[in-house]
Amino acid sequence: MRLIDLARVIRSKNAGPLHLTLDILFADAAGYDRAARSPALAAPAIASLYGVDPATVAVIPFPAAHALKVVLDRPIVAGSPGDADVYGAQQHRPLLGVIL
Amino acid sequence: MSVVGRLLDRRLGPGQPLRVLSASGQLGNGIPEAALQAGLAREPHVIGCDMGSIDPGPYYLGAGRMATSPAITRRDLRLAILGARQARVPVLIGTAGTAGAAPHVAATLDLIRGIVREAGISLRIAVIHADMDRAWLKAMAAADRIRAIGAIGALTAAEIDGAAHIVGQMGTEAFLRALAMEPDVILAGRACDTAVFAAVPLLLGYPAGPATHMAKIIECTSLCCTPGGRDAMLGTLHGDHFDLESMNPARAATPLTVAAHSLYEQADPLHVQEPAGTLNVAAARFEALDDRRVRVHGATWTPATQPSIKIEGSSWIGERAVLLAATCDPRVIEHHAGITEGVRRIVAEIMPGETYDLRFRAYGSGATSLFPGAAPMPTPGELFFLVECIAATAELAKAVVGVAKQNLLHFGFPGRLSTGGNIAFPFTPPEIPAGPAYRFSAYHIADCDDLASAFPITLETLR
Numbered sequence: 001m002r003l004i005d006l007a008r009v010i011r012s013k014n015a016g017p018l019h020l021t022l023d024i025l026f027a028d029a030a031g032y033d034r035a036a037r038s039p040a041l042a043a044p045a046i047a048s049l050y051g052v053d054p055a056t057v058a059v060i061p062f063p064a065a066h067a068l069k070v071v072l073d074r075p076i077v078a079g080s081p082g083d084a085d086v087y088g089a090q091q092h093r094p095l096l097g098v099i100l
Numbered sequence: 101m102s103v104v105g106r107l108l109d110r111r112l113g114p115g116q117p118l119r120v121l122s123a124s125g126q127l128g129n130g131i132p133e134a135a136l137q138a139g140l141a142r143e144p145h146v147i148g149c150d151m152g153s154i155d156p157g158p159y160y161l162g163a164g165r166m167a168t169s170p171a172i173t174r175r176d177l178r179l180a181i182l183g184a185r186q187a188r189v190p191v192l193i194g195t196a197g198t199a200g201a202a203p204h205v206a207a208t209l210d211l212i213r214g215i216v217r218e219a220g221i222s223l224r225i226a227v228i229h230a231d232m233d234r235a236w237l238k239a240m241a242a243a244d245r246i247r248a249i250g251a252i253g254a255l256t257a258a259e260i261d262g263a264a265h266i267v268g269q270m271g272t273e274a275f276l277r278a279l280a281m282e283p284d285v286i287l288a289g290r291a292c293d294t295a296v297f298a299a300v301p302l303l304l305g306y307p308a309g310p311a312t313h314m315a316k317i318i319e320c321t322s323l324c325c326t327p328g329g330r331d332a333m334l335g336t337l338h339g340d341h342f343d344l345e346s347m348n349p350a351r352a353a354t355p356l357t358v359a360a361h362s363l364y365e366q367a368d369p370l371h372v373q374e375p376a377g378t379l380n381v382a383a384a385r386f387e388a389l390d391d392r393r394v395r396v397h398g399a400t401w402t403p404a405t406q407p408s409i410k411i412e413g414s415s416w417i418g419e420r421a422v423l424l425a426a427t428c429d430p431r432v433i434e435h436h437a438g439i440t441e442g443v444r445r446i447v448a449e450i451m452p453g454e455t456y457d458l459r460f461r462a463y464g465s466g467a468t469s470l471f472p473g474a475a476p477m478p479t480p481g482e483l484f485f486l487v488e489c490i491a492a493t494a495e496l497a498k499a500v501v502g503v504a505k506q507n508l509l510h511f512g513f514p515g516r517l518s519t520g521g522n523i524a525f526p527f528t529p530p531e532i533p534a535g536p537a538y539r540f541s542a543y544h545i546a547d548c549d550d551l552a553s554a555f556p557i558t559l560e561t562l563r
Contacts, residue, residue: 009360015367017154017249017540020470023363051473062369062384065359071367073251075470079157080539081457081490082418084468086157094474 003040003098006031010095014088015071017078020044022070022092032066038100046070049094102224103190107145113305114339117145120297121347122318122333123180126218127151127167128192131176134333135322136241136349142182142334146300149176149185150293150319151208152195152361154412154543155365162264162414162538164203173197174211181215181223181285192275192286192296199412200230200290201265208287215302215561223285223562226278228555229291230267232411234260236554237546244492245547246411252543259413259541263352266413266542271375273407273472274555275299289555290412292374293319301337312379313399314342316372317361324361325351343389351434355386375410377403381544406547409554413542418457420534421497423487425523432522433483435513436462439522440485443507447500456491456500490537501531 009025024041026032035041036072047054050072060069076083085091101109112118121144124131128151156167166173177193186189199202205227216223240246246255252258260266267290275295278286281357288296297315302308314335317324322331324344331348343407344353362369362381372379383398427433440460447458461467464480487504491497509521548554 013365015365019367050471069363077540090468
């Protein structure tokens with residue numbers, strides 16, 4: 001199953017200028033459970049999607065909101081030379097191709 | 101009697117409903133007036149507004165400028181201050197003027213002076229300053245009592261000296277000291293969003309866990325609703341639980357939307373670190389009161405053994421100029437990486453000995469991504485070049501992008517057909533000075549043994 005067909009929200013945003021968070025929200029507990037169990041959304045798979053060290057990826061389950069949160073280090077401090085996304089709001093694209 | 105004195109006189113406390121009205125999460129972007137008036141009609145005990153954030157990047161803190169327009173900021177300040185005056189309650193404003201350093205506080209105070217003069221009223225205002233003492237910062241850094249929050253360099257003495265502005269995020273401690281002076285308005289420099297809304301509940305003896313959790317949710321006004329929006333939000337704190345209601349009847353707070361809001365812009369949705377302790381919402385329960393109001397239980401608070409301050413600093417790094425251009429030629433698109441590297445070499449040959457930072461961003465080809473290791477974009481039908489230079493002077497930055505422009509236009513490469521020019525300019529001149537450039541030089545946590553002296557307060561009566 002494609003993640004984009006199961007998730008209600010797939011978004012990215014800074015959490016401060018040094019971290020980026022990806023939120024994946026599901027409509028119900030069943031959708032959340034299915035995604036939370038999938039290795040496609042575990043830290044090693046996310047690290048490979050973003051081409052980063054798995055040690056810098058945290059996946060935090062938040063069942064109260066039927067949500068998974070991913071926290072990544074920003075490769076560049078927000079707004080420094082070479083940054084491309086000051087708010088970090090367009091870094092969710094690699095998740096759009098995930099198959100659970 | 102002062103508005104704070106009236107509050108203290110009303111025998112509020114756990115068991116009694118305390119109504120906190122969040123008028124704005126981004127004051128200066130236009131407070132929706134109907135919802136604010138609906139909120140005032142509910143007789144709030146205190147009004148809070150947040151005015152800033154670190155999100156817009158290092159420019160505003162570094163340059164000492166507001167991100168919002170002065171006219172709209174003045175309008176919003178007027179609505180909040182005169183609304184609170186009419187309701188005879190205090191109004192607390194956090195992170196004045198986008199970034200909360202001295203020039204932001206001064207500019208906001210100037211706008212408030214104008215409002216007071218125009219309205220013919222007088223106002224007691226407590227101003228809390230958030231600029232960090234650099235000698236203290238250096239001493240703390242030398243004592244190894246400052247740590248980075250993530251991937252940023254150590255806060256050295258050179259970084260501390262080089263920053264244009266360095267602020268610390270104040271917590272409820274500073275607002276409580278200001279409330280003790282019984283002002284009508286508190287105008288704070290850089291402040292934790294939560295402190296603006298949790299201070300009065302703490303003053304009146306409500307428990308810190310639910311008070312801070314409620315503050316954390318309402319500081320973004322109706323963003324925790326469906327559909328999310330910027331209308332005023334009312335939080336009613338009872339003691340160990342609180343109720344949430346948007347002041348726009350079209351917006352509904354549901355258990356799911358409120359829980360989901362805990363994720364927003366937060367690295368750890370379960371723990372929120374504040375100067376004086378940590379909010380823990382792991383055991384929070386969200387219960388629907390009806391189809392648009394939510395009751396929340398279960399947040400707890402752990403006081404810090406070592407109080408600390410989050411430090412934010414921004415340093416000037418040069419003047420920026422940019423060039424805007426595009427191509428729809430498949431061969432230019434195919435060869436763009438080699439073309440821009442060739443242009444970079446020519447610029448270096450033409451301007452030897454000059455120091456500058458030249459970057460070519462090819463939009464359509466992955467320029468939006470922060471992660472070079474992510475899957476590449478498919479080959480686009482057109483490509484947009486944003487060429488950027490940062491140099492010591494605006495003249496040098498503009499000269500560099502000007503030379504880059506001419507050479508990008510006429511760069512020769514194998515198989516080139518486009519000898520009339522490789523790129524299209526949308527207007528002229530296509531090279532544009534973009535003003536001073538900054539970077540965050542501090543985003544650290546500093547231990548602080550004396551929060552009161554870190555955030556001094558001045559009290560003034562405006563007429």
